[in-house]
Amino acid sequence: MCGIVGYVGSKNAKEKIISGLKxxxxxxxxxAGIAIPINGSVDxxxxxxGIDNLExxxxxxxxxxxxxxxxxxxxxxxxxxxxxxxxxxxxSGDIAVVHNGIIENYTEIKEWLVDSYxxxxxxxxxxxxxxxxxxxxxxxxxxxxxxxAVKKMRGAYAIAAIAANEPDxxxxxxxxxxxxAGLGKGFNFVASDIPAVLKYVREIYLIENNETLVITKDDxxxxxxxxxxxxxxxxxxxxDVDAAEKGGYEHFMIKEIHEQPDGIKDTLNKRVxxxxxxxxxxxxxxxxxxxxxxxVYIVACGxxxxxxxxxxxxxxKFAGIPVEVDVASEFRYRDPFVDDKTLFIAISQSGETxxxxxxxxxxxxxxxxxxxxxxxxxxxVARESDDVFYTWAGPEISVxxxxxxxxxxxxxxxxxxxxxxLNGHISDNYYNEIIDALRxxxxxxxEILDRKSVVExxxxxxxxxxxxxxxxxxxxxxxxxxxxxKLKEISYINSFAIAAxxxxxxxxxxxxxxTLLFALATQDRLFEKMVSNVEEIKARGARVIxxxxxxxxxxxxxxxxxxxxxxxxxxxxxxxxxxxxxLFAYYVSKNRGCNVDKPKNLAKxxxxx
Numbered sequence: 334m335c336g337i338v339g340y341v342g343s344k345n346a347k348e349k350i351i352s353g354l355k356x357x358x359x360x361x362x363x364x365a366g367i368a369i370p371i372n373g374s375v376d377x378x379x380x381x382x383g384i385d386n387l388e389x390x391x392x393x394x395x396x397x398x399x400x401x402x403x404x405x406x407x408x409x410x411x412x413x414x415x416x417x418x419x420x421x422x423x424x425s426g427d428i429a430v431v432h433n434g435i436i437e438n439y440t441e442i443k444e445w446l447v448d449s450y451x452x453x454x455x456x457x458x459x460x461x462x463x464x465x466x467x468x469x470x471x472x473x474x475x476x477x478x479x480x481x482a483v484k485k486m487r488g489a490y491a492i493a494a495i496a497a498n499e500p501d502x503x504x505x506x507x508x509x510x511x512x513x514a515g516l517g518k519g520f521n522f523v524a525s526d527i528p529a530v531l532k533y534v535r536e537i538y539l540i541e542n543n544e545t546l547v548i549t550k551d552d553x554x555x556x557x558x559x560x561x562x563x564x565x566x567x568x569x570x571x572x573d574v575d576a577a578e579k580g581g582y583e584h585f586m587i588k589e590i591h592e593q594p595d596g597i598k599d600t601l602n603k604r605v606x607x608x609x610x611x612x613x614x615x616x617x618x619x620x621x622x623x624x625x626x627x628x629v630y631i632v633a634c635g636x637x638x639x640x641x642x643x644x645x646x647x648x649x650k651f652a653g654i655p656v657e658v659d660v661a662s663e664f665r666y667r668d669p670f671v672d673d674k675t676l677f678i679a680i681s682q683s684g685e686t687x688x689x690x691x692x693x694x695x696x697x698x699x700x701x702x703x704x705x706x707x708x709x710x711x712x713x714v715a716r717e718s719d720d721v722f723y724t725w726a727g728p729e730i731s732v733x734x735x736x737x738x739x740x741x742x743x744x745x746x747x748x749x750x751x752x753x754x755l756n757g758h759i760s761d762n763y764y765n766e767i768i769d770a771l772r773x774x775x776x777x778x779x780e781i782l783d784r785k786s787v788v789e790x791x792x793x794x795x796x797x798x799x800x801x802x803x804x805x806x807x808x809x810x811x812x813x814x815x816x817x818x819k820l821k822e823i824s825y826i827n828s829f830a831i832a833a834x835x836x837x838x839x840x841x842x843x844x845x846x847x848t849l850l851f852a853l854a855t856q857d858r859l860f861e862k863m864v865s866n867v868e869e870i871k872a873r874g875a876r877v878i879x880x881x882x883x884x885x886x887x888x889x890x891x892x893x894x895x896x897x898x899x900x901x902x903x904x905x906x907x908x909x910x911x912x913x914x915x916l917f918a919y920y921v922s923k924n925r926g927c928n929v930d931k932p933k934n935l936a937k938x939x940x941x942x
Contacts, residue, residue: 335404335405335406335407335419335432335433335434335525336353336354336357336358336404336405336433336524336525336526336529337357337402337403337404337431337432337433337491337493337512337523337524337525337529338350338353338354338357338402338403338404338522338523338524338525338529338530339401339402339403339431339493339495339503339505339522339523339524339548340353340399340400340401340520340521340522341399341400341501341502341503341520341521341522341548341549341550342399342400342517342519342520342521342550343399343519343520343550344399344520345396345398345399346369346396346398346399346400346401347367347369347391347394347396347401349401349520349522349533350367350401350402350403351367351384351387351388351391351403352532352533353403353522353524353529353530353532354367354384354387354403354404354405354529355384356526356528356529356531356532357405357524357525357526357528357529358383358384358405358931362382362383362384362405362406362407362931363381363382363406363407363408363413364379364380364381364382364405364406364408364413364414364415364417364418364419365379365380365382365383365384365386365387365403365404365405365406365418366378366379366380366387366403366404366406366418366419366420366431367379367387367391367401367402367403367404367420368401368402368403368420368422368429368431368495369396369398369400369401370398370400370401370495370496370497370500371396371398373427373497373498374426374427374497375422375426375427375428375429375495375496375497376394376396376398377420377422377429378390378391378394379415379418379419379420380415380418381413381414381415381418383405383931384405387403398500399550400495400500400501400502400503401495402420402429402430402431402493402494402495402503403420403431404418404419404420404431404432406418406419407935409435409459411456411457411458412457416455416456416457417456417457417458419431419432419458419460420464421456421458421460421461421463421464422464423464423465423467423468423469423471424450424452424453424465424468425468426497427468427496427497427498428464428467428468428471428475428478428494428495428496428497429464429494429495430460430463430464430467430492430493430494431460431492431493432459432460432463432490432491432492432493433490433491433510433511433525434488434489434490434491434508434509434510435459435488435489435490436459436460436462436463436486436487436488436490437487437488438486438487438488439459439462439486439488442462442466442485442486443462446462446465446466446469449469450465450469452465452469459488463482463486463490463492463494464494466482466485466486467479467482467494470482471496473498473499475494475495475496475499475502475504476504476545476547479492479494479504479506479545480506480545480560483506483508483545488508488509489508489509489510489687490506490507490508490509490510491505491506491507491508491510491511491512491525492505492506492507493505493523501549501550502547502548502549503523503546503547503548504545504546504547504548505523505540505545505546505548506544506545506546507540507541507542507543507544507545508542508543509542509687509690509691509713510525510685510687511525511526511683511685511712511713512524512525512540512546513525513526513527513530513537513538513539513540514537514538514540514546514548514553514555515527515529515530515533515534515536515537516534516536516537516538516553516567517533517534517536519550519551520533520550521548521549521550521551521552521553522534522548523546523548527570528728528730531570535569535570536567536568536569536570537567537568537569537570537711538553538555538565538567538568539565539568539711539716540555541563541716542713543557543558544556544557544558544563568710568711583923584731584919584923584929584930585729585730585731585930586731586733586735586823586919586929586930587919587929589729589730589731589735589736590735590736590782590912590915590916590919591782592726592727592736593735593736593739593740593775593778593782593912594775594776594778594779594782595775596724596725596726596727596736596739596740597739597740597743597774597775597778597908598775599725599740600724600725600726600740600743600744600747601743601747601771601772601774601775603725604747605747605768605771605772609764609765609768609769611747611750611751611754613720613722613747613748613751614721614722614723615720615721616704616720616721616722617720618704618720618751618752618755619755620755620756622702623652623654623752623755623756624756625674626654626674626675626676626702627655627674627675628654628655628656628657628670628674628675628676629648629654629655629656629657629675629676629677629678630656630657630658630659630664630669630671630675630676630677630678630696630701631644631645631656631657631658631659631678631680632658632659632660632661632664632677632678632679632680632689632692632693632696633658633660633661633679633680633681633686633689634660634661634662634681634686634688634689635734635818636682636734636737636738636815636818637680637681637682637686637689637734637737637738637741638658638660638661638680639738639811639814639815639818640680640706640738640741640742640745641658641678641680641745642658642811642814643742643745643808643811643907644656644658644678644680644745644748644749645657645658646807646808646811647745647746647748647749647750647904648745648748648749648752650749650904651749651750651752651753651758651759651764651767652749652752652753652756652758652759653753653756653758654676654752654756657669659692660688661679661686661688661689661691661692662688664692664695665691665692665695669695669696671695671696671699671700671701672699672700672701673699673700673701673702675696675699675700675701675702676701676702676704677693677696677697677701677702677703677704678704678705678706678748679692679693679703679704679705679706679707679714679718680705680706680707680741681705681706681707681712681714682707682708682709682724682726682729682734682737682741683707683708683709683712684705684707684708684709684712684713684714684715685709685712685713685714686714689714690713690714690717693705693714693717693718694717697717702719702720703717703718703719703720704718704719704720704721704722704748705718705720705721705722706722706724706741706744706745706748707721707722707723707724708723708724708725708726708729708737708740710723722744722747722748724737724740724741724743724744725740726740730930731929731930732822732823732930732931732932732935733819733822733823733918733929733930733932735819735915738815738911739778739908739911739912742907742908743771743774743908746767746771746905747771750764750767750768766902767902767904767905770901770902770904770905771905771908773901774901774905774908774909777898777899777901777909778908778909778912780898780899781898781899781909781912781913781916782912782916785916787896788896788913788916788917788920789916789920791878791894791896791917792916792917792919792920792921792923792924793920793924795849795876795878795921796824796920796921796924796925797925798826798847798849799826799827799847800826800827800828800843800847800848800849801817801820801826801828801829801848801849801850801851802828802829802830802831802840802843802844802848802849802850802851802875803816803817803828803829803830803831803850803851803853803914804830804831804832804833804836804850804851804852804853804866804870805832805833805852805853805854805855805856805863805910806832806833806834806856806859806862806863806866807856807858807859807903808856808903808906808907808910809853809854809855809856809859809863809906809910810830810831810832810833811907812853812855812906812907812910812911812914813830813831813851813853814830815911815914816830816851816853816911816914816915816917816918817829817830818830819914819915819918820914820917820918820921822918822932822935823918823919823922823927823929823932824918824921824922824925824927825925825927825932825933826921829843833852833862833863833866834862834866836866836869836870837869841869841870841873844870844873844874844875845873845874845875846874846875848873848874848875848876849875849876849878850870850875850876850877850878851877851878851879851880851914851917852866852867852870852877852878852879852880852888852892853879853880853910854867854879854880854881854885854888855880855881855882855898855903855906855909855910856903856906857882857903858903860881860885860887860888863888864887864888864891867879867888867891867892868891871891871892876893876894877891877892877893877894878892878893878894878895878896879891879892879894879895879896880895880896880898880910880913880914881895881896881897881898882897882898882899882900882901882906883897883898883899883900884900885897896913898910898912898913
């Protein structure tokens with residue numbers, strides 16, 4: 334959440350910072366600001382809204398400063414406003430700070446600053462205490478002042494600070510929030526994510542926890558928490574900046590939906606050879622390791638949690654190992670049964686989700702083997718795991734995750750099959766059947782996309798509905814949950830998902846003539862039961878849109894509308910069933926005039942608890 338960009342060089346900093354902030358706007362877009370040292374003071378400009386608004390208010394300002402920091406905000410403490418926007422300054426106005434994360438003891442620090450120094454606070458944010466704290470410790474050495482300040486703070490943070498008296502440097506520090514340094518020639522960057530600097534540099538330092546940076550135009554020095562210099566290998570970014578552009582699509586979300594066939598294909602093809610053998614990158618799971626596991630925990634948040642629910646299904650079915658799936662924000666607060674016989678799987682698109690990272694550390698402290706499924710190479714979750722399984726989805730910019738989800742599913746299938754082969758639970762014939770079915774998935778997803786006009790017409794008809802239910806059985810229940818989440822995220826409709834068999838245990842009381850209901854019926858062995866559920870729903874007056882495999886015409890007689898998707902075996906249908914629901918959410922959001930890629934109150938990477 335929130336985006337940080339800092340630049341030190343010899344050219345106008347404004348252009349570089351604005352460019353970087355535009356690349357990070359998916360991390361937060363309720364306010365923005367920039368700070369540049371000029372003529373012995375720090376000039377700060379802030380606004381409510383996106384980077385375009387910020388660009389307008391500084392357009393006619395002739396900044397000659399070659400050092401600066403910028404921020405795009407997702408509000409945590411204090412409503413979106415100019416006063417609450419970053420950067421924040423100290424009492425004398427000669428130090429400016431931008432910050433991602435939460436300072437948990439900010440109230441305590443604020444009271445100390447007021448009582449000890451008489452400081453007057455202007456904003457409602459926790460970040461303002463950082464600026465004042467650095468200010469009271471500042472004695473001509475910004476690096477030392479930042480070091481003293483962070484020792485007094487508790488929480489998660491990535492901080493970048495500048496001082497008017499040291500206009501040739503930025504000091505930054507990281508604890509439990511992502512931070513990178515971009516390495517140029519005669520200039521350097523600091524940022525909360527790689528896309529912010531990719532237009533200008535491809536050589537990156539990935540900053541570790543509790544490390545501090547001192548950045549000048551000619552150097553980036555890294556220090557550990559004890560003040561010792563750290564040598565860091567350079568990470569070279571191989572993906573193209575064009576991958577983070579819209580490429581002619583109206584929104585990132587629809588572009589990323591259309592990228593799913595290639596994303597799934599890449600995820601599969603990089604790991605499955607022509608004979609169907611699975612190679613899990615550098616993961617070194619042996620038959621002996623698997624025999625030593627007595628349980629698997631899958632922990633994630635949001636969409637990644639839904640991928641984990643499918644992972645439970647596939648691991649139990651193909652590998653025969655009991656699996657528990659937990660929401661990361663709950664996992665570490667319930668004293669889970671984790672030990673050295675546990676395989677702990679963390680799923681995160683960004684690899685920076687704070688709740689997931691904290692759960693991972695909890696499991697690691699108890700001796701669990703940590704395997705992560707992430708999309709971002711070099712992310713915090715990846716670096717702190719024993720094994721990493723990359724999804725190869727490419728950059729995902731829209732806040733609502735689509736291609737990251739389906740590639741996470743593909744990873745869970747491969748991992749489950751691999752473990753099943755190691756422990757001998759899955760037969761060769763069944764294994765080959767699943768591999769063949771997975772290889773057909775990219776083409777079948779493309780078939781759904783080629784017929785997207787069917788879904789678009791339904792969205793055009795029903796976009797004004799305010800009560801939309803999703804029901805299914807088996808893995809269709811998970812697709813229902815993910816479809817409902819997509820709709821909630823970007824259209825703000827109060828949608829609801831439930832296992833179809835649970836309807837009559839209370840929820841059916843909510844169904845009436847105003848209800849639109851998606852009935853997912855892609856599981857052959859549960860098809861007849863779903864048909865019965867549809868009849869129950871229709872009897873209460875709801876409009877029903879069914880999603881079923883081509884050829885299952887019986888459900889068309891019971892439903893108002895049907896979206897047919899290509900035939901496949903039940904086991905792999907989660908990869909297909911979700912696609913029309915993603916499309917429906919997209920077109921409904923577009924029809925309702927919502928900001929598809931930047932839904933209100935949400936951000937792409939959740940780096941706070």
